[in-house]
Structures are given as structure tokens and as C-alpha cells.
Amino acid sequence: MISSGQVVDSLATPLAGWLLDCTGKRKLWHFSGSLAVALGFSLIFSMKYTDLTSDILIYYILNITLFQIGWAIVQISHLSLIPEISRSHAHSSDLTAIRYTASVCCNMTVYLVTLFILQQNVESQAVGPRDFYKFKEIALIITFIGILSSMFFYCGLLGTYSDGYETLREPEDVNNLNDNNRHFLKSVVMYTVALMYMASRLFTILNLIYMPLYIDERSTTDQTRIEQVRETIATVPLVSYIASFLTSILLKYKNGICNDKIIYAVGTFFGLLSSILIGIGVPTSSDSELYIIAVLIGISGSTTMVASLCLTANFVKTNGHGGGMIYSIVTFTDKLISGAVVLLVQNMQCTPRSLCPHFYENVLSYVCGVVSIIGLSSMVTLEVKTNRH
Template sequence: MQDTEVITIQRIEASSSCMQKLSFGLGHVYNDLCAAVWFSYTLFYFHIVLQLESATAGILIMLGQVSDAVVTPIIGWAVDKTGNLKLWHVAGTTAVGVGFSLIFSVNSNDDSWWSLLWYGALIILFQIGWATVQISHLSIIPSISRDHTHSADLTTIRYAASVCCGITVYLITWIVLKTNHEPDKVGPNDFYKFREIALILTSIGVLCSALFYCGLHTVNHNYEDLSKNNPLNERSNLLKTSIIYQVSLLYMASRLFTTLNLIYTPLFLEERQTADVANSDIRQAIAIVPLVTFLSSFFTSIILKCRSQQVTDKLIYIIGSILSLTACAWIAIGMHYDLTYQIYGIATLTGIGSSSTMISSLCITADVAKTHKLGGSVYSIVTFTDKLISGGIVLITQHLSPKSIDLSPNFYAHVLAYVCGGTAITGLITVAILYCQR
């Protein structure tokens, strides 16, 4: 009788654990849906659909990244101070819903101060909400994980959900933008289609967030060890360690590589229209090529879920960085040739490299967060570097972008080849330093 009760309890615990993991995976879905649109299409949307100046579009993207970076450390401290992760998650989701929906629902494209203030305010609201959801959700990992394996499982599930969100975005974009009676070139007349995409994604995101709140029990930080000390002193001690800066560089490199590819792939495809994609459908290409990237990322995340314990996070990061560099080299070598079909091979390598480096860097970060018992602070410090630098690079790139494609026909190809390649090299050097310090 006792054995039967033990087995029943074990089954209940296993079922509860699976439900917890599934619910956790849904908690960042709305953020990931918005991020896929934000990084893949927002610059394209501002510049091509709303017809804003290239520099203006770059400033708006930079404003979002800077506001995100500035509030991230504050949110991290507040999360560690209060500990109510689900409450912060609700507040962030609300801000994301309002900001993201209105950015794509109101057309103000006259480049006036009013237009800049309107979009600027919405972007700041959206980015503050996004950062709040991100920090609170990441902080759940060290709060509920029992060991490194459990932490790695949660991280992989989170990334797999993110990849599924990207796939969903590109499928919806392809369906909505694909028409037979309009010209291939996307322009101002497609504003209402981007609004439709945003509203569909918001509906999906809000539903997933509701399921997350229902399925995951109340999650709070355990502050027993911190109650005796000043949290500011604990954070100060964390900043004195070298590992936090190494992990920040590691995450920044992986995230920046992914972000820049998301942002500039549609513009790269638009650029290639004058070369080897002249006879193809750009409406399909700007959805299908990123979709290939996300599909390869998804399958990579499944494979990494089944890896043996001998395959360390650092080794995975090294392999992912090498594959990322290979994709960049492929673009650098082939930019003067026909890339109509090769682009799908490049997209596949990009997806595998991005998935490998992102999952491994998050696993390494989770270990640091669990060790120092400052999840919010660790994740805010790690993501601060990524958001600030990515915004700066986008601003500089848009400032340097040519007024006419004839002036620099391979400008965005150079961005994907050399700027993204530089971030992959940065990550490779950083993980090599971590290996040497074992």
C-alpha cells in the first residue's frame, strides 16, 4: 500500500513538473512574438511602409534600445527587492500590449516632431514593458530549478518557445502580405496589413500569458539568505567579480548576432532585388528566409535538449560561433554572385549558430544567477550590454546607410557579413577565456 502511494505521489510530482515547464514556456511567448516583429520588420516598417527617413527610423530603434537598457538594471533591482515575479510579469505584459498594438495601428508618417514624440512614447512604453517581462521571466529559472539539468531544460523550453514564436510570426506575415493582385514591392499601401499582423499576434500573446498565470504557481524569490544583508551590497559584490562581465559579453555576442540578422535580413533581401532576386516575390522572401532560420533554430534546440552531460555549454557555444562565422563568410564571399538559392543555406547555418550560442549562454548565465541568488540583478546586467550596444550599432548603421542603393549596392550584405561576423568572433574569444579559467 505504501509503495502504491509513493508511486502515485511520484506520478503526481512528475505531472506537476511537466505542467510547470509547459506553463513556464508560455510566459515569454508574447514578448517573443513582439521581438520577432520588432527586430525583423520594425525598421523595415518605419522606412519602407511609413516612409520615414532612414536616420529617423534608426533614431526610433535606438530610442527603444536605450530606454530598454536604462530601465533594465532598475527593474532587475526592483525584482530582487520585492520578489513577486508574477506581479511584475503582469505589469510588463500590460505595457507591451498597449505599446506594441498602437505602434502598428496608428499611421503618423510626416516626420514631424509630433510624429517622433508619438512613436517615441509608444516605443518607450513597449520597451519598458518588454524588459519587465523578460527580467521577471528569466528570474523564474533559478527560482524554481532544482539543479543544472532542470535549469537547462527550462532554458531550452524557453528558447524553443521563442523559435516557435518566430515561425508563427513569419507564417502569419507571409499569409497576410501574400496577394496576387498587388505588386511585389511592399510600400505605404501595406500599412493596414502590418496592423492586422500586430493585432493577430497580440491576441495570441495575451492568451498564452493568461495560460502562464493559470498554470504556474505563485513564484517568489527565496530571500532568506539575503535578508541579513543589504541587497545593494550584494549587487555591488557581484559587480566586483569578473564572471559577470564575461557572461555579459557572452550573452551580448550571441544576442547581438541574432538581433542584427533579424533586423537586416529583410533589408538585405530588398537590396538583392536589384541583383539576383529581381524575378522573385519579395513578399514571400522576407517571410520565408527568416522562417528557414527559425526552423533550423527549432530543430537545433530539440537536438540540444537530448545532448549528453559530456557536451558542455561552453563547447556548444564554440561550435555555434564557428557555424555563425561560416554563414558570415558565405555572405562575404558570395555577395557579388547569385544568392537566390544559397541564401537558404546561409539562413540554415545562421539559425543553427544562433540557437547554439543563445541556449548555451543562457544556461551559463542561469548558473551564475543561481550561485549568487540575485536572478534579477544578474539578468539585468547581462541584458543591459546587449540592448545598449545593439541600439548603438543600428543607429550608426542607419546613419551610414546610402540614400540610394546605387551608391552602395551591397551595404546590408556587408553588415550581415562583417558586423555580425565581428560579434561571433567576440563571443568565441570570450568563451575561450572562460575555458582557460576552468
């Protein structure tokens, strides 16, 4: 079911971008996608537990499909609205930073709502089929918050502006802002920006997936700390989220201090530093180093994500292309490569697990380190391409 959802999401993303650019009705498409997300997400968690049959499987796949199509439309329309409604590059950067801050707040809200609901009327420590009504309640609460937020969003949308943007274009295109003879797929700049965004997302995803497994892996070498693993697995990602949240707030004030490329380079440096610290080895006697690494990961994910999205908005605004297709290509690259990398990493895992006692440590150190280097290399390529004489 999850695989089917990922496939649908990958296919719907470029289609959503094409439809948005063809019609230009970004607000209307966003509203339609929001309805699909609200309906699909609610229905996924509304069915009472029963034996898995073909009819039940079809029910879930159809609702997941509805949700993923709506999600693709909402994501692309929301991103492409940023360069459309921004007054300037500074305004676009502010909106991007605020958007990322809101996404971190959403993640924390989901965790808090889930924690509160699951603690009500606890019959056993294990979470099982009897708790289906709790997850239904969680889904409905989150959906209500989402619908309410969307209503405020539509009420707050203003007009369209187009001045004050930093030029992010190849030298041969400087005098051809609206040259339709040069398709955006022929632009090296777009691919470098897409790689920067992909590297940022992949770095965050790999740490999100493998950090808990790495913490569990560390406990196998120190039997006296097994009882603390459950708490550490919960608190380390929380510290990373808090660091990411605070950083995203500070990024709102970056304009006039340094540009997006420097911000991205700084974020990549923090990411590389976290990979190096993990590679050197974190002592099992204390978790303080883990929390330092979590802070570095949170700062890296926030800065690189905001910077890459700001650069994407610059490319859209200063090249005269439709934002829908540009954002869909950028996010499609992220989904395609991220899924492939995670699948490759899983297939490299040793069987039995004891043959590779430091497998997840190596993933967070070497794989995440290489991803950071790819992002940094893409940023350097972008700098060379846009400043060539």
C-alpha cells in the same frame, strides 16, 4: 518614435532588475508588465490614420513608452524566474531551450497572422494608410494570444528548487557563496557571460537586418534574377528560422552529452563558417548556397543564445546574487552595444551606393565574423577563469 522606445527600453531594463531583486515578487511584476505590454501594443495600432500633429506624436510616444517599460519588466522577470524555479542545472537548460523554441514559434506566428490578414480584401499591391484596420486586427489577435499564453504560464508555475547546479564561479569565491562583500559587478565571470550573450544577439541581429539587403545587393550584379529577389528575401530568413527552431528542440536533449561552453563553441563555429562562405563569394547563378548559409546562421543563433542564457542561470544560482540585476546587466549590454554597432555600420555606408558594390557582403562576412570571434574569446576567458587553480 522608435528611437524613443529604444532609449526607454535601455533605461527601464536595469531599473526592472533592481525592483525585482528588491521586492522578490517576480510573478507579480511579470503580470504587471504583461498588462502594460498588452495595453501599450494595442493602443499603438488602434489609432486611425490622420495627419501627424504634436498631440498624435505624444500619443504614440506615451504608448510606446508604456509598451517598452512593460517589455523590460516581462523580459527580466521571465528570465530571472528560470534559476528560481529550476530543480537543477539540467532543468534550467531545458527551460531555457523551451523558452527559445517558444520565441521562434512566436516570430513565425506573427508572420503567419500578418500574411493571412494582409491577404484579406486586397485592393492594391502596396500597403498604405488605408490598411490601418488590418494592422489593428493583427495587433489585437497577437495581444489576445499573448494574454492567453500568460494565463497558462501563471497556472503552470511550480515551486523553487536549488540543487544540482554546475558551479560557475571564480576560484577565490568557491568558499564564499553568499559573501556580500564581493559585489557581482566585480566579477569577471559576469562580464564574460554578458559578452557571450551580446555576441550571440548581435550576430543574429546583424544577419536579420543585413541579409535582405545583401540579397538585394547581389541582384544588382545579375539583372536576370531581379524578379526572384522578392521571393528569396522572404524564404531565406524563413529557412533560418526553421533551422533555429529545430536546433532549439534538439538542444533540450544536450544534457549529459556536452556542457554549455562546448555548445557555445560549436554554435560559434557555425557562425564563423557562414561568414567565411559569404566572404568567399556566393554565386549569383543559384540560391542554394544562400540557403545553406541561412541554415548555419539559424543553428549558430539558437545554440549560442541558449548556451549563454544557461551559463547566466548558472552564475545566478551558484553565486547567490539576485537574478533580476544579473539578467538586466546582461541584456542591457546587448541593447547598448548592438545599437551602437548598427549605427556605426550605417555611417560607414558609401554614398552613392555604387562606390561600395559589396558593402553588405563585407558586413555579413567581416563584422559578423569578428562578432563570432569575440564570443569565442569570451568563452575561452570564461573557461580559464572558472577552472583556474
